[in-house]
Amino acid sequence: MKAARMSEEDVATFCLALPGAREDYKWGGVRVFSIAGNKMFALQNLRGASLAFKVDKDLFLGHCDRPGIHPAPYLARAQWIIMATPYPLGAQELQALLQRSHQLVVRKLPKRTQVGLLL
Numbered sequence: 001m002k003a004a005r006m007s008e009e010d011v012a013t014f015c016l017a018l019p020g021a022r023e024d025y026k027w028g029g030v031r032v033f034s035i036a037g038n039k040m041f042a043l044q045n046l047r048g049a050s051l052a053f054k055v056d057k058d059l060f061l062g063h064c065d066r067p068g069i070h071p072a073p074y075l076a077r078a079q080w081i082i083m084a085t086p087y088p089l090g091a092q093e094l095q096a097l098l099q100r101s102h103q104l105v106v107r108k109l110p111k112r113t114q115v116g117l118l119l
Helices: 008-017 055-063 093-104
Strands: 022-026 032-033 039-044 050-054 070-071 080-084
Touching: 008 022, 008 032, 008 039, 008 093, 032 093, 039 093, 050 093, 055 070, 055 080
Parallel strands: none
Antiparallel strands: 022 032, 032 039, 039 050, 050 080, 070 080
16 A cells, blocks of 8 residues: 655645744745744745755755655755655655654754744
């Protein structure tokens, strides 16, 4: 049985359900999901129909070796990956990675700002 896939709208709904998450549009139509004002953790349509987000530093190269996943333009040095739609990952794995991206960004915030955002 093939793993269920997420649509762009499924991803947006999931991202916005994470603690403190909000969205806005920048750079001519890129959908930006962020926390604490302007700390991005996911981007949709950065380069066409795509999804980009932060991953753990030690797992970055491993993700980039997978089919359909590449270093994100301009953000690879911060360990961001990008994938085109339809996303090459199953829903469960993609949700776990998006949640991890959110938490990686939260952990960089000042301790007092982290309250209520940690999972």
